[in-house]
Amino acid sequence: MWINKLTIKNCRSLSNIQLDLSKNLNIIVGDNASGKTSLLEALTLLSSGRSFRTAHISDLISYNKDSVIVSARVLNQRHNSTQIGLKKSLTSTVIRINKENIYTQAELSTHLPLTVIHAGSIDLITGSPKLRRSFIDWIAFYKFPSFHQQWKQYQHVLKQRNICLKEYHFRSSLDEWTQELVKLQPLINNYRKDAISLLKIEWFKILNFLFKDFEFDLIFKSGFPDALDISEINLLHYYKERQSYDLKIQRTSSGVHRFDFKIMMGDRLASDCASRGQLKLLALSLLLAKNSVLSGTDDNSENKKGILLIDDLAAELDSENKDILINYLSSLNQQLFITMTKQYNIPSVNLDYKVFHVKHGDITSYN
Ligand SMILES: Nc1ncnc2c1ncn2[C@@H]1O[C@H](COP(=O)(O)OP(=O)(O)OP(=O)(O)O)[C@@H](O)[C@H]1O
Ligand SMILES: [Mg+2]
CATH class of the missing domain: 1.20.1050.90 (RecF/RecN/SMC, N-terminal domain)
Known part of the structure; x- marks a missing residue:
């Protein structure tokens, strides 16, 4: 499955964002504090009801706002679409699938399974x-x-x-x-x-x-x-x-x-002898392996594969490892979101991709 359209309202510095996404690779580029990680947090919020950065929803809701809203149009391999949405305030959560209210987060997770790899992921090792x-x-x-x-x-x-x-x-x-x-x-x-x-x-x-x-x-x-x-x-x-x-x-x-x-x-x-770059790749390899095990190889595995989010892909990796990683990720046939501070030249992979520039909480698409 993949997200075709994404709307985010009041998630940290992202006040009102609407994006048409690539089915394959979405590259989010921006300076420090521009809002890149916030975008990935909004996606994990929609999938799991939680952020990978904080246990408190109050951290995620934009200052002086009451609630954060994330919604997405999700398409599966057969092009069936599902509209999913989540609105969270300090005291309540409303989840909707195709305009109907649902009452468990677990149901939402089955519509939007995702794996996120971020700076804290090396803690796994x-x-x-x-x-x-x-x-x-x-x-x-x-x-x-x-x-x-x-x-x-x-x-x-x-x-x-x-x-x-x-x-x-x-x-x-x-x-x-x-x-x-x-x-x-x-x-x-x-x-x-x-x-x-x-x-x-x-x-x-x-x-x-x-x-x-x-x-x-x-x-x-x-x-x-x-x-x-x-x-x-x-x-x-x-x-x-x-x-x-x-x-x-x-x-x-x-x-x-x-x-x-x-x-x-x-x-x-x-944990005693690997370099930071090696630890990052090792953590990533374990998380991707888990993703692969969970999605299985049955008829429905394409839909269960979910999306992959990688925050600050370039950090701690040299250009050879970045290329190896991008080549590997592009072979997975899963929708990818990667963030980085500088636009990086994607190696010649057979992949359709979109680049989004984030600046002060605003996002512009370049292709
Ligand atoms: N609740 C909030 N309301 C409004 N802005 C917030 C809130 N929480 C954090 N911010 C601000 O949102 C901005 C974006 O943060 P974010 O972590 O998404 O940046 P980033 O682009 O990932 O930066 P980096 O490259 O340093 O990782 C920061 O300036 C941060 O101070
Ligand atoms: Mg960040």
């Missing part, structure tokens, strides 16, 4: 394990419907076990909750392993394109010591041995809630 856990869990939620139920149940059991470790008068239930915990751990662990296998297939394809001279790998860290075979019986044993330590720290020290993955560059951790 260098930041906290929590980000990597939710990255993989999102794939598992999407691909394996029963994962969600088991994940929720695990959170509940873990909480109960931690209460038993903390509070003496619940101590008699500790064994019971430990038994519940070890039943769920192998299941959750396997779903994550399967999600990572799916991700790796796509990820290696992308890496082949983006990196010529490096070997990468993604190492699964279950949340238990590496050598431990994660079966119910082994885990019971393991938790018995750890019990005095868990009692001392008053929480469950190991388990699938501590799951993580590491990106290796040769035999070193990428």
